[in-house]
Amino acid sequence: MSTLQRDPDKRVQVLDEEGRVRDGATVPELEEDELIEMYREMKIGRHFDQRAVSLQRQGRMGTFPPMSGQEGAQVGSVHALAEDDWLIPSYREHAGVYSSGVELSETLRYWMGDERGNQMDGQPVFPSTVPIATQIPHATGMAWASKLKGEDRVFMCYFGDGATSEGDFHEGLNFAGVFDTPSVFFCNNNQWAISVPRERQTAAQTIAQKATAYGFEGVQVDGMDPLAVYQVTEAAVEKAREPTGEDRRPTLIEAVQYRFGAHTTADDPSVYRDDDEVEQWKRRDPIPRFEAYLRSEGLLDAERIDAITAEIESEVDDAITAAESTDRPDPSEMFEHVHSETPDRVADQREAFERLRDRHGDEELLE
Amino acid sequence: MSTQNQQSATEDLTLVQAVRDGLYGEMERSEDVIVMGEDVGKNGGVFRATEGLYEEFGGDRVIDTPLAESGIVGTAIGMAAYGLRPVPEIQFMGFIYPAFDQIVSHAARLRTRSRGRFSCPMVVRAPYGGGIRAPEHHSESKEAFFVHEPGLKVVVPSTPTDAKGLLASAIRDPDPVVFLEPKLIYRAFREEVADDTYTTPLGEAAVRREGSDVSVFTWGAMAYRTLEAAEELAGEIDVEVVDLRTLSPLDTDTIVESFKKTGRGAVVHEAPKTGGLAGEITATIQEEALLYQEAPIKRITGFDTPFPLYALEDYYLPEATRIADGIRDVVNY
Numbered sequence: 001m002s003t004l005q006r007d008p009d010k011r012v013q014v015l016d017e018e019g020r021v022r023d024g025a026t027v028p029e030l031e032e033d034e035l036i037e038m039y040r041e042m043k044i045g046r047h048f049d050q051r052a053v054s055l056q057r058q059g060r061m062g063t064f065p066p067m068s069g070q071e072g073a074q075v076g077s078v079h080a081l082a083e084d085d086w087l088i089p090s091y092r093e094h095a096g097v098y099s100s101g102v103e104l105s106e107t108l109r110y111w112m113g114d115e116r117g118n119q120m121d122g123q124p125v126f127p128s129t130v131p132i133a134t135q136i137p138h139a140t141g142m143a144w145a146s147k148l149k150g151e152d153r154v155f156m157c158y159f160g161d162g163a164t165s166e167g168d169f170h171e172g173l174n175f176a177g178v179f180d181t182p183s184v185f186f187c188n189n190n191q192w193a194i195s196v197p198r199e200r201q202t203a204a205q206t207i208a209q210k211a212t213a214y215g216f217e218g219v220q221v222d223g224m225d226p227l228a229v230y231q232v233t234e235a236a237v238e239k240a241r242e243p244t245g246e247d248r249r250p251t252l253i254e255a256v257q258y259r260f261g262a263h264t265t266a267d268d269p270s271v272y273r274d275d276d277e278v279e280q281w282k283r284r285d286p287i288p289r290f291e292a293y294l295r296s297e298g299l300l301d302a303e304r305i306d307a308i309t310a311e312i313e314s315e316v317d318d319a320i321t322a323a324e325s326t327d328r329p330d331p332s333e334m335f336e337h338v339h340s341e342t343p344d345r346v347a348d349q350r351e352a353f354e355r356l357r358d359r360h361g362d363e364e365l366l367e
Numbered sequence: 368m369s370t371q372n373q374q375s376a377t378e379d380l381t382l383v384q385a386v387r388d389g390l391y392g393e394m395e396r397s398e399d400v401i402v403m404g405e406d407v408g409k410n411g412g413v414f415r416a417t418e419g420l421y422e423e424f425g426g427d428r429v430i431d432t433p434l435a436e437s438g439i440v441g442t443a444i445g446m447a448a449y450g451l452r453p454v455p456e457i458q459f460m461g462f463i464y465p466a467f468d469q470i471v472s473h474a475a476r477l478r479t480r481s482r483g484r485f486s487c488p489m490v491v492r493a494p495y496g497g498g499i500r501a502p503e504h505h506s507e508s509k510e511a512f513f514v515h516e517p518g519l520k521v522v523v524p525s526t527p528t529d530a531k532g533l534l535a536s537a538i539r540d541p542d543p544v545v546f547l548e549p550k551l552i553y554r555a556f557r558e559e560v561a562d563d564t565y566t567t568p569l570g571e572a573a574v575r576r577e578g579s580d581v582s583v584f585t586w587g588a589m590a591y592r593t594l595e596a597a598e599e600l601a602g603e604i605d606v607e608v609v610d611l612r613t614l615s616p617l618d619t620d621t622i623v624e625s626f627k628k629t630g631r632g633a634v635v636h637e638a639p640k641t642g643g644l645a646g647e648i649t650a651t652i653q654e655e656a657l658l659y660q661e662a663p664i665k666r667i668t669g670f671d672t673p674f675p676l677y678a679l680e681d682y683y684l685p686e687a688t689r690i691a692d693g694i695r696d697v698v699n700y
Contacts, residue, residue: 119482126448127481131472137438138473141445141453148401148427148451167465171438178433337483338517340541343570343616346517 003235004217004251011220011256014227017284019292028231030079032299036308038079038226039294042071042287044312045095048104049261051316052094052111056265060324064111066261069224070188071095072286073255076229077156077186080237085154088126088139092188093158100125104316108323116329133163136172136185143181143240154240156184156233162193164210165201176250177214182240183250184233185211188223190259191281195272211252223255224286227293258284331357380560383553385527386416386492389534390454392564394424397452400538403430404439404456404492413458414494414553440466440491444473447489452538460495460547461504467512474543475518487543490534494550495523496588496637497684500677507674508587508638513545514615514647520544520569521615525590527558529612532567540569549588556591572618574625578607581697582625584648585635586611589685593635596690604698614644622648623655631697633665637684640668662700667693 003012014025021027030038049068055061067074074096078087087093087100094107101123109117110128118127126142129135139157146153163169164187176183187207191198204210211218217239221232236251243249258281262269269278294300335342335350342350357365380388394400402417402424408431411418421429432439436457443453457463463470470491477487497506513521522537522544524530530548537544575590576597583606585593590610597606609625611618626632632652634645645666652664667685675683685693 115480116482118480119484121484127477127485129473131468134441134468134472137441137469138445138448140438141442141447142449143445144442145446145449145451168437168441168469171433171435171441174433174435175438175442179430337479339478339520340486344619345616 013222019289041075045071065264069260072226073223076226077233080233086124088157091128104319105322133166133168140172140176143183161189173214184236185252187254194263208254216248216250218252220254223257224284377559379557381554382527385530389531393538399452401428436466440469447487448485454490457493460493461507471516490537490544492546495547498551523547523587536566551588572611572621576608578605580605581631582607582629589635595687627659630661635667665693665697
């Protein structure tokens with residue numbers, strides 16, 4: 001039985017909570033360098049997250065959605081993609097987007113209110129999407145277009161457990177099934193949609209089982225185990241690219257995980273969930289688990305961990321410096337890129353706006 | 368070109384046939400153009416707007432989709448971002464709302480939010496408007512929702528010639544276009560339409576009838592009715608009829624130029640009055656040509672009521688008599 005062809009209620013796991021390989025589990029074949037890189041990316045994701053929250057607290061950044069606890073799902077899944085495969089994220093996948101090649105400074109710029117940070121230029125990453133689940137049909141459409149063009153790329157779409165209640169989840173997955181698109185639908189089920197628990201999103205036993213209704217496979221995986229996530233995503237990517245037999249190309253992956261922090265920096269999770277619950281999930285923290293595994297395999301030691309820690313701290317420092325030292329966008333930038341050619345009315349408004357700035361100066365204008 | 372079209376340089380077409388002809392020409396011109404929606408394939412569209420396209424271009428380019436407006440437009444956005452030129456059809460404008468989020472939150476914003484990296488060259492076609500004895504929710508005229516959204520273009524043809532040319536421009540445009548087809552006049556009259564593909568520029572109004580006493584601004588099915596009213600008034604009042612054709616971006620120059628000539632104006636649309644485009648056009652004239660104004664600008668529109676079932680729709684929609692009365696009010700002020 002392949003990784004995908006199993007009861008969606010039976011979660012795929014490789015490592016236990018202590019980072020030991022579970023009995024009977026198959027460890028995916030990954031080169032040492034790639035394993036260390038995955039570890040480094042997860043570590044930098046965590047450190048970045050903590051620094052970003054701190055920047056918000058210091059008034060150096062606006063509202064920010066933290067993702068601590070979810071690094072294993074993001075990094076593990078992106079590593080299963082080929083270089084040309086696309087990632088269509090929502091808005092909490094800072095580690096996944098980084099794994100795909102987007103600089104941390106770009107992510108910071110976006111959350112610092114500068115739209116240029118959402119361009120993801122040069123990387124096969126679609127701009128992050130805030131309205132819940134609305135990116136799912138886009139991901140299906142991109143995969144569909146690619147298939148019509150005769151390419152062999154795969155399109156992985158991220159969304160959360162809350163998104164599975166939206167109509168666009170249904171429509172996006174339904175189209176993918178009907179038109180057999182090369183899609184991987186990756187649900188980061190972190191248990192909470194702001195304050196509403198997973199149980200309130202659906203009476204279905206698992207999210208993965210919803211795939212059955214769309215005519216393709218669904219699989220539940222321990223989303224805090226990067227090796228299990230890699231294994232499942234790799235199988236889904238392979239099937240999307242080269243389906244065999246009667247299999248439909250798309251797969252729905254439900255990566256079961258937990259959001260250690262708040263929904264965003266504007267949220268106080270103590271209002272709706274117990275600390276005990278958080279502590280329980282923290283025992284499955286993907287980073288120490290993966291670190292323990294790599295140590296046991298002889299791939300990491302204290303010295304190397306220190307070196308990686310120093311390296312990522314410096315990289316995040318540099319990203320913050322880069323983001324904060326970038327000039328703010330020119331105010332007239334907001335009139336650009338509305339259409340390919342600026343309509344007369346928009347041009348008139350830009351001119352009037354510039355005259356206003358000239359007359360008063362920005363200081364007086366924004367007083 | 369189809370064999371049918373090769374026989375002559377023009378063909379006598381209704382508006383809906385011209386839409387079909389325009390789709391055919393653009394699909395033949397570029398393989399990136401695909402048509403998708405409910406019943407657009409084998410059935411040829413509930414109004415026959417895609418008739419024969421499936422047979423000609425096949426199921427990969429003329430795609431019968433599941434019944435899901437947000438899914439149709441949402442996947443079309445992904446296709447457009449990935450280099451295709453999808454032309455999704457929404458079967459009736461009254462059913463466009465499930466796709467509203469995708470149109471305004473994504474199609475309209477994609478260029479801006481990616482700072483020009485991605486564009487969304489997609490044309491959402493939808494028949495709009497009343498007067499065809501249709502059931503509830505089949506007669507809406509809600510162009511103002513889309514005109515209000517920066518990043519979208521909104522186009523409404525009122526003749527077969529324009530339907531083909533404007534549709535070609537919309538499909539070739541690098542940005543998303545909401546293309547609203549006046550189904551009341553889908554088959555009201557025929558025109559000689561060139562067989563070859565051609566474009567009619569977006570953003571340019573057309574003066575359908577020159578006049579010196581009053582300027583009436585309108586579009587779609589109401590352009591046809593306004594011309595009827597103008598003929599009724601001929602000899603009494605010399606009416607200029609300006610068919611806006613593109614509602615976003617508005618052709619302010621033509622509006623203002625016409626108004627400066629006549630000093631009096633009216634706007635005719637079938638959408639409800641409050642928040643309708645007549646207000647925008649009136650305000651534009653106030654901003655640009657106040658000193659030319661000799662009378663209040665009259666808004667001859669649908670009422671601020673839900674669109675009634677068809678037993679009463681003839682009372683709801685402006686028709687030639689009501690339009691003529693409104694024009695007289697402006698001239699006799």
